[in-house]
Amino acid sequence: MGPWSLPGVVQLMTGCMRVQHTVSAEDTHLLFREPGVLTGFRPQNKPWAFYLFSVVQIHNESVNIWSHLLGFCTILCIMYRYLTVYISADNSHWFVILAFGLCCLIYTAISTFAHTFHSKSALIHYTCFQLDYLGIGYFSLGMAIVTFHCSCHRHFYSMLEHYLLPVNVLLSWVGFLCSSVAKLRYHRPYPFQRKLWNVCSFGFQALVAFGLVITRYWDCYLDMNCSLSSLNHHTSVFMVATISIFFFSSHFPERFLPGKFDIVGQGHQIFHVLCIVGTLLEFKAAYIDLQTYVDNFDREIVQPDTTSMFSAMVVYGMLSLITVVLLNPFTKRRVQQDIRNTRKCQ
Structure with a gap:
């Protein structure tokens, strides 16, 4: 009876759907451990189906x-x-929403994949998180696209329209590369410098995107007919992004109460939830600005270039995937170093 015969598949599914046992940090390779997390780790070197069914x-x-x-x-x-609203209204900004949405779908899908399968082996772990950083770069690129076309200060359009996409493709790739190199360079327990590589690389791109909006606060402050509360939809995005960076970089609260947040409540889990909240708030901010801000512009000035946006997304994806392939020998070398270090510790 082959493994892919009907009885074999049923047996495999039945076995994987049983309650899976987890192991403690002491029984887990150092690579998979997290500060303050003591239990609940999935064992390594199981079949792919084991990790797929670990989702439930x-x-x-x-x-x-x-x-x-x-x-x-x-x-x-x-x-x-949102696409239903803009396409039916014959609004040229529908592709901006589509581009941002696709970038968000890519980063959430890759993140789900990475956290599902990274525990299988050391090589899979490194590769999964390189792809995860690729997804974060897509989100950063999508954020720049939607901010520029929906929320950017009007005086920046003519100045930046030819430079925004090339610069942000480069920044997204640099952020992906810095995070991938930092993952390979530093050993567990990771020093804070590794977090700086992540935060500073993608954080700089976020500051560039937010910089397109921040001058609107000054204009509103000078305008007697404008209330700063009219920019609350952007303020909420800034606040959620700042709080999410804190939880991403601090490992709070599990670092200070080890073992108490092994399953629920870890800083990275809070970061994940805040990422989704921030994404939804950005959709809302873009929607509000398209209704109340962009409509006051000259339509010829803010006409989105759909071909350039699509090309930028494809170029970034291809460039990053090629980089993952080029990093593969270094990844394998790092895995061998981890194996040697483990043997020395034993």
């Missing part, structure tokens, strides 16, 4: 998987809702 099991990655899996579904629904 309880372990310390469950919240990370489901937060972005549900986020993917929510973003898909929100995207459909």
Whole structure:
């Protein structure tokens, strides 16, 4: 009876759907450990189906998987809702919403995949998170696209329209590359410098995107007929982004209460949830600005270039995938170093 015969598949599914056991940090390779997390780790070197079916099991990655899996579904629904409005209204900005939505779907899908399968082996772990950083770069690129075309200060359009996409494709790739190199360079327990590589690389691109909006606060402050509360939809995005960076970089609260947040409540889990909240708030901010801000512009000035946006997304994806392939020898070398270091410790 072959493994892919009907009885074999049924046996495999039955076995994988049983309650899967988890292991403690002491029984887990150092590579897979997290500060302050003591239990709930999935064992390594199991079949692919084991990790696929772990999606419906309880372990310390469950919240990370489901937060972005549900986020993917929510973003898909929100995207459909907004696209229906703009396409029916013959609004040329529908492709901006589509581009941002696709970038968000890519980052949530890749994140779900990475957190589902990274525990299989060291090589899979490194490769999964390189792809995860690729997804974050897509989100950063989508954020720049939607901010520029929907929320950018009007005086920046003519100045930046020819430079925005090339610069942000480069920034997204640099952020992806810095995060991937930092993952390969630093060993567990990771020093804070590794977080700086992540935060500073993608954080700089976020500051560039937010800089397109920030001058609107000054204009509103000078305008007696404008209330700063009219920019609350952007303020909420800034606040959620700042709080999410804190939880991403601090490992709070599990670092200070080890073992208490092994399954639910880890800083990275909170970061995941805040990422989805921030994404939905950005959709809302774009919608509000398209109704109340962009409509006051000269339509010829803000006409989106759909070909350039699509090309930028494809170029970034191809460039990053090629980089993953080029990094593969370094990844394998790092895996061998981890194996040697483990043997020395034993």
